[in-house]
Amino acid sequence: MNNHLNLRLHHFGITADNLEETIHWYREKLGFTYDYTYKIEALKMKAAFMSLGDFRLEIFEVQNSQPMPAYRNDVAANIGVEGLNHVALAVADIEAAHRTLKDRGIEFVAEITEIPNSHGERYTFFKDNNGVLIELFQANPQNYKGANQ
Template identity: 35%
Template sequence: MTVDGTALRPLHLGISVESIEASVRWYGEMLGFTLLSDAEMPALESRVAFLGNGSFQLELFQHRRTLPLPPGRRTPNDDIRTQGTKHICFAHEDVPGLLAELRRKGADVVMEQVVKGKPMGFVRDNNGILIEFIQCQTPAAETGGLTASHPPLPTAARQTESSVFR
């Protein structure tokens, strides 16, 4: 991805959480992320931690007066009605196997389907935040990123495909 000839790449995703400790543990045990840094940010009334896995990072915020995730943001079909960022999606070569392993570890698998011939699924993290996985036979790094494994649907297909998620 480029802008004016300059390369762009995803660096991190920020997530507001109830507990840094619980989220560091969840993302470590479930998805292999490791703690990179953890600091108090008094001006934000928050604690901020960065987790890493390869070249991608998660930025976790724990605000002193945190508010829980609204119920409508906890399921993929309801969440798309609320404006804003929806979820992160990771490509994986064996989504059914990954979801089975995450389920075995205690993850909350909320959707598991095949869409356009590709296995996909959603899990909720320990805060109820949605994380999507889509099967990609070629590692994302070799296909130019997630968009190569999950192209946008043509307009006509969007209406037909949407019924899969009801």
């Protein structure tokens, strides 16, 4: 069905209170690479792109931005609100990744949990320095029925 469009995920965007602190957090905690920064004066905004393999993250710092509502920091409350609510990063070994990130000072907000009916897929959530929920996800490749179509 996707043959003509050739769609693929390019990036997610987040708004942060402090661009430089957030660039540093993603670099030091998750291993993202800084790509470049840009400004759009009319929007009173500066932003940066960072990369993790083929995945990119766009971070915005906007003058007079509003803090994220507290419910967005809670996994159960967040999924009860319509719209995009988190980004997931794939890992091969969720326990090893969990230990490494805890050693780097990451705050986890959920235990490692197996998804019912998933044949072993597991997840957990943590927060970045702005409170944005990020999921660690250990996939079962056998569940990807349409991956090469």
